[in-house]
Amino acid sequence: MASEFSIEMFYDGDCPVCRRETRLLKKLDRHSRIRFTDIAAPDFRTESPGRTLGELMAEIHGRLPDGTWITGVEVFRRLYSCVGFGPLVLLTRLPLIRNLLDLGYRIFAANRLRLTGRCDATCPLPPAEPIDTCPPLAKMK
Secondary structure (H helix, E strand, O other), rough: OOOOOOOOEOOOOOHHHHHHHHHHHHHHHHOEEEEEEOOOOOOOOOOOOOOOHHHHHHEEEEEOOOEEEEHHHHHHHHHHHOOOOOHHHHOOOOOOHHHHHHHHHHHHHHHHHHHHOOOOOOOOOOOOOOOOOOOOOOOOO
């Protein structure tokens, strides 16, 4: 499959954080190496990429020109390599940094809708529980 892009980024155009990141990448992508696909666009059809909307919403996905799928922090590594940040990306492959970034992204992805104020019936916030900061002392005999 011949193509002029290096990676296709599937992003949630309704997510304020995702939109900000995408705007930055579009500005930096002077050689048009990234294909941007908004999964929140009214004309987006999951049949085309072959992933469910739930899968695409759960974490960032990228697709390489040969059809290979990548997810999570690896997508960001590829995106930022495409726009000229290769040396910085190399640092993110160091074991400790890699593990921290992977963990941080997994936490963000799992809570993205909640963190961006977009929860609906599918991601209700848990009820706030009162915290007893000073429990009563046991009676002394």
